[in-house]
Each structure stands twice: as structure tokens, then as C-alpha cells.
Amino acid sequence: MGKSGTKEDNQLQALTQKLKDNYHIFEKLFIFFILAQPFLDLLSYFSIPVSNPIRLLVIPIGALYMLSYPDRRWSRNTFIYMLVLAVYFAINFGVNMIWKDPVSAAGELTFILKTFFFITALLVYVMIFRHIGENREWKVIVPKYLFINTSVVSVVMLVAELTGTGKRSYDYLEKQGHSGWFFSGNEISAILGMGFCGAIIYYLFIKKGLLAQIICTALIAVMIWAMLTIGTKVAFGAALLVLGMAFLLLLIQAIIKRNNFIQAGVVLVLLAVTVFVSPEMPIGNNLGLSVDMANEKAAQQQEQAEAPPLPEEEGGEVPPPGSVRQWSSWQLMALNGREEFFGTVLYYFERAPVIQKVFGMGIGGNYTGDEPRIIEMDILDWFFGFGYFGTLILVLPLLFVIGSILVFIFKQRFRTVSATALFSGVGACIGLGAAFIAGHILSSPASGFYLALFLGFLYGLVKQKPKKFFQ
Template sequence: MNSPLKTLVSKFELFLIFFIILQPFIDLLTSFSIYIMDVHLTFGIIIRFSVMILILVYILFVTQKKFRKNIFLYFILFGVVLLIGLINNLLVKDPISLFSELRNIAKIAYVPIMLFGYLVVFYRLKEHKDIKRLVQRNIFISMIVVSVVMIIATLTNTGIQSYESEKLGHQGWFFAGNEIGSIMAISFAVVVYYAFQNTKSWKTIYNWLPVCMLIFSQLVIGTKVGYGSVLIVLVVALFIFLIEKFRYRNHSVLTKKYNVNVIMSSVVLFVFLLLTPYTPVAYNMNVHLSWVGLDQEEINLESDEKDAESENQKMKEKEEKEKAVQNVLLSGREHFLEQHKEYFAEAPLSQKLLGMGYGGNYKDEGKTVEMDFYDIFFSLGILGFILYITPFIYLAFYVALSIFKNLRQNLNSEVVLFGSAIMLGMGIAYTAGHVLTAPAVSIYLVVLIAYLYNILENKYS
């Protein structure tokens, strides 16, 4: 590689790390495009997919020969399946929107391209740059920007409402509430870890302020995702801090650091739980429970009426309650899931193998399930889904094997918190969606996956 090209590649690699900081600004540009300019081909779409194309070129022409072949083969196979699936849908699917199909393919392809891109970038930079510190800092800065926007929107009462119903919550100045909520949920563990790393004594506890800011920002959205993320990460953080405190109990400097962070995480968790009944998510849960007939009054009256009910009636009510609980947890997505299962059952074999594309075989208007793994499966079919999920399975297996090979060394706050962030991201993708099929969110997840893989491997294979 000649010198000018080498310099250009190096600058592009550093730009991809800096690109993390740009994410909230791109999201704000998206809101500006839609709400102010009334343009739906937004700056965010243009910027993100332009970077994706550059990354694809970067992967195929800059990657080292020893693993370029495998990546190239994967992209060829995946691209062929996507193309044949699109052609098949154009032939058998009616009605069909070519624009919707192409947009759907682009969103799905975004994750594997970005994932391989960041894996390669981290591999190339790790010997020359403090890649770990850069990634942690950039995600931290990105979340400070998001938190500041959310707080200003709250104080000025200018936030975009998260719901059109009677539920409470706002999404700041960001266009998609589900997406910004998922971004904060996935990144929260990184912010906690960054605060922990920089809090070495009581004089530096101000590093926990961004943690509190991000907690506030997640709570004002009013979604279960944000609340669940805060609760899970704070409990996991306290647990791993206590383990490490015991492990380094004979190290005076580290003991002081862990004492401060254990107390801070305990206080933050306690205050969080104390304020839970007064949060928008608590109010919204009560609203949703009342919608599906599971409000507290009905539950209290149930025991007095049980004796008068027949066995069949009890079973029927039990089934209805189970469905109602499912509705609360999945926010109605289970209805769309059943609909897409019917589409898939009635689809020809070619669509079962290659996918039904965007929205399934709809009659009037295409709608997604909004549960990412299901949406990807129905869109790509059996063959496409297997190809899509293969890199994730390989990386998960590699990371799990690496951790268990040296469990004592790898059971540390960095691995546990970053691993928790990834598992939260995958869990949100499965239940609430808007992660793997949302480029604004998925970039955080692929960066974290590449980061965890990078810190656990000694040789790139």
C-alpha cells in the first residue's frame, strides 16, 4: 500500500472511532429534516449509508489477506441470497413496494457490514492506539450529548411526546423514541464503567454525575426498556464491584477505589428504586394494566369471586390474563407476530427459504412485527436468516469460550459490564425491536461486540 493511500486509510479508521461521537448529532439532524424541513430522505440516512458503503469498500480492499477471503465469501453469499430473495418477491409478492423492499434490505445489511468493519478497524488500530480508552470515551461523550438534550428538552418543555395516548414521557428532540431509548439502554453500562474507572476517591465522585443524567434521561422517556436497563446494569455493576473489592482486598489503593464505587452504585440504585413509583414508566405501566383489565382493583376483587366461577370460566380467565400480561410485556407486538406467522405458513417454499421481504405478504399495507429477530427471519427466510445470524453465533461462541478459559481473570468489571450491554442490546432486539433493524441504534451494539471480541482475543482468526 503506497504512502498516500495508507495515510487516507489511517484517517478513515480514526474517523470511524470518532463517528461514535457524531451519532447524537446525526439523530438531531434527522429530527430537523423531518420536523422542520419536512424531508423524509434525511441527513441521517444519507450520512449513515454513505459511511456503510465506504466501510464495505474498506473491508474488501484494505483487510489483511489472511481473513479477507472469509469475509469476502460471506458477503458474496449474503448478497446473492438478498438479491435472489428480492427478485423472487418481485415475481410472487403482490402488492409490493420496491422502495420499501430496498430500504429494508439496506437496514438489514447495515449490521453485518458495520460489524465486520469495526472488527477490522479495532484489529488494525489496537497495536498503535489506546483503542479501549477511545471507544469508552467516545460512547461516554455521545451519551452526555444525549443526556444534555433530554434535560434541556425537559426544562424547556419542548420534548417530542413519546406516546400519542394518555401515557407520559418525551423523547427530547430526537425523532424516534424507541430508538433513542434503546441507544441509552445499550450504552448505559459503558457510562457506568467509565464512571467507575475514573472514580478513584471521594474527590472524583463527580464522574457519577453523567450516570445520574443518563438515568434521568431514560426515565423521562417513559419506556420499560429504559427502566429495565437502569435496574439491570446497576445491580450487575454493584455485584461485580463487590466481587472485585473482595478480590483486591489486600491492595490499599484499589480497595479505596472499590469502596467509593460500591457506595456510589448502592446509593444510586437505592434512590432509583425509591423514586420508581413516581416515574413516567410506573404511571404508564398502570395505564397499560388498566387497558388490558389487570388493574389493581380487579386483582383484589378476584379472590372474592373465585368460589362462584366454574372451572371452565377460571381457565378462560387465566388464558385471558396470560395474554394480557404478554400484551403488557410486548406492547401489542404479539398480534403482529401471529399475523406474520400466518403469512409465513401460507407463503410458497421460495419465500420460506428466501424471505417475504418487508412487512410479509400483506394485502393493504406492510407492517413489521417490531421484534428484530422475527422481522429479519420473515424478511430473509430460512437461508437468509442463517447467514445473517452466523457471525453473531461465531462471535458469541468465541467470547464465551475465551471467558471460560480463564474465568477468574475475565470475570472483571470491564467484561461483565460490556457483556451486559451486549446482552441487553440483544434482549431489546428480541422483545422491543428497533436495534438490529435501526442503523442509529445498531452501530452502538456492533461497536460493543467488536470491542469485547477485541479485548478477549490474542490472535485475530
């Protein structure tokens, strides 16, 4: 018996050592995985259901990478966190299978696994860029891959536009815009918004030949067109913010170093054209509608509040519970058409048993219809879906990574902030902002992947020794 136990221990040690000897294979695999993203999304559109299963492989492979990680403290702590998170998700699933009626086991598991994917990807990319450190190659490869991905998405949208086969971004007929051959307009909007930051890094701050620079300029123009064509605020805001920042940085560089005047001029032209054509693009139409609709809803609410209630027999269709609430026009703008869903899920949460408030109500809360309906604002969906305890566990890695980044920056008195780090930070902020206001990030593998990548990339950049800003 003792010999058998010793043999098993030796086999386990040999397996662990083999993992540690091959950790670099996992790192190369995860770096290459960046390039696969737009093609996985295209396969989903053409009803080839492989994207989610392939992405969910990140969870077990990421766990193996954590076990093989050279830094034992990081390896131990991240793996323990993953085990705690897995136990919590099992409790969340069990609680909702007992307390929810109706309940969909497949829906609950999908929501859990998609969230688990984001957390795993975040930890994996932070660990990768922390480890490969001073290797300069990754600082070129990541922006290059992001440029390629964003180009693929934008060119596909252009082909869809030319062939009239693009999927509408909104169900409302009044709103315009399409997402090409991709399912979710909000997801592609966030992907383009974040990806454009990486594309700008490659376009402006990584040396290329003249022909390559001309081709890149044309592709940047297509990206901007795509971001205006989707018709969503996230992509439009990202385009203006990134182009504006790029022009200011290039202008400062041109004044100080007496070069890059042409590049600054090109970016200024791109920015000016973007501002000029925006009113005629889908985003111009949709922005005007959003303001009008918010003001109109606020006015209707005021009229309904002042009007006498209808007799019960004259009432029409009963609205979902909790959905009829008073909202100000700015709240309606912030909720962007989600006020009914938010009011309903809040109503469910207020009346949920204590155990569901602690461990979460799962996807859509304690819904009464056939299908769960989420708010599509990720932080709120996390809170109602995973409860007080689950939300605390889930935000810990985010708080740790963001806090560490800020500590590195202030500790080095901003000397570790380069142009690459600055635009990576903007990409991360766009992703986090979209998670708050538009959703489809933290529990969506397609776009959540890019937020995890940008946070990991930024973590690795600011942890380096101070270098020149434009290096």
C-alpha cells in the first residue's frame, strides 16, 4: 500500500514537472489564440457552432498553465482562486436549480461558463505578460495581431455592406446600422472600440516600410467607417477619442522632435473626416434618436403620473412586474432602453430569498416568462445573477489587476507610461466602460477576451523598466 502511494506520488510529481518544463508552449498557444478571434465569430454567424466550445477550452488549459507557471506563489494563489470560484459557481447553480421556477439548467450553465471564461482569460494574460517581461517581441506581436483582427472585422463589414447582407444592429426600425456577418452589434462595437486602440499602436508607433504604411492607412480608414456604420455609441466614442489622442501625441512629438508632421497631418484628416461624415452615418441618426426617445419617455412618464388611473377592466396588457418606474431623462439615457429590464430584475431581487441575494439569482433573475431577459449592463447582470458574495469574488481579480497597474504607474512616477501603454490603457477603459453602459463584455467570450487581453498587456507594459515615451 505504501509502495503504491509512493509510486502515485512520483507519477504526480513527474507530471507536474513536465507541465512546468512546457509552460512556454501554453504561452505561445495563448498568444496565437489572439488571431483566432474574428474567425471564431464568423463561424458562429454561419451556423458552425464551434466558437464557444473552443473558447471555453481556455478554462481547463488556463488552469494547466497556472499549475505550470514558473513563479510558485502566483501558481498557487491563482489556482486556489480558480478552485474557490468553481465551488462558488457550483453553489450558485445548485441554489438556482432549487429556488428558481421556471429554470433552465443550460441557460444557467452557459451564463456561469461565459463568466468563468473572462476571469480565466484575465488571469492567464496577466501571468503571461508578467512572465515574458523584457522580451521586446511581444510588444510588437500583440498590436500587430490586434491590427489584423480589427482589419478582418472591418473588411467583413464592408463586404456585407456591398452585398447588402449585414445583420441589423438594432431591432428598432427607426435605428440604423449593421454588424456585418457578426451576431451582436454591441459585441462588435466593443471589439472594434478596443481593437482600434491596438491598431493605432501598430499603425503609428511600430516601424514599417512606406508601402505597408499606405496599406495600413487605408485599413485604418475602413476601421473608422465600420465604427460609424455599426451605429452604437461605444464604437463612435472610441473612434473620436483614439483619433483625438493620437493627433495630440503626434503634434507634441512633431513640435519637440521636428518630425512626424506628415503622420500628424494624416491623423488630423482622418479625425476631421470622421467628425464631418458622422451626422450622415448610422451613428448620427441613432444619437439623435436616443436623445429624442429619452426626452419623450420622460415626458410620457410625467403625463402618466399626473393622469388618473384607468379602471381595472379598461387596462390593457399587464406590464412585467417592477418595470413601471419613474426615471429621469438622464437615467433613461444611461439605461439606453434597458429601464424596463432593470426595473423587472430589481423587483425580483427585492423579493428574492436571502440565499439568492447572497449567492445570486442566476441569469435573468427569478423570471416568470419562457425566456430569461438580462439587463445587458454587465456589472448589474453580475450583481443580480451572482449576488453579494459572487460579485465580490468575481471583482477581486479586476480590482487586483487595476490596482497593481495604478501602483506601478505612481510608484515609477509615470515613467513606465509609454505611448503603447497609454493606448492600451484607453482600450482597457473602453472595455470597462462598455461593460458598465452597454454590456456584452464580462459574460461574453467574444468581446470579454479583448478586455482580458488589454488588461494583461497593460499590466506587463507598466511593470517594465522606465523607457522613452514613444519607444
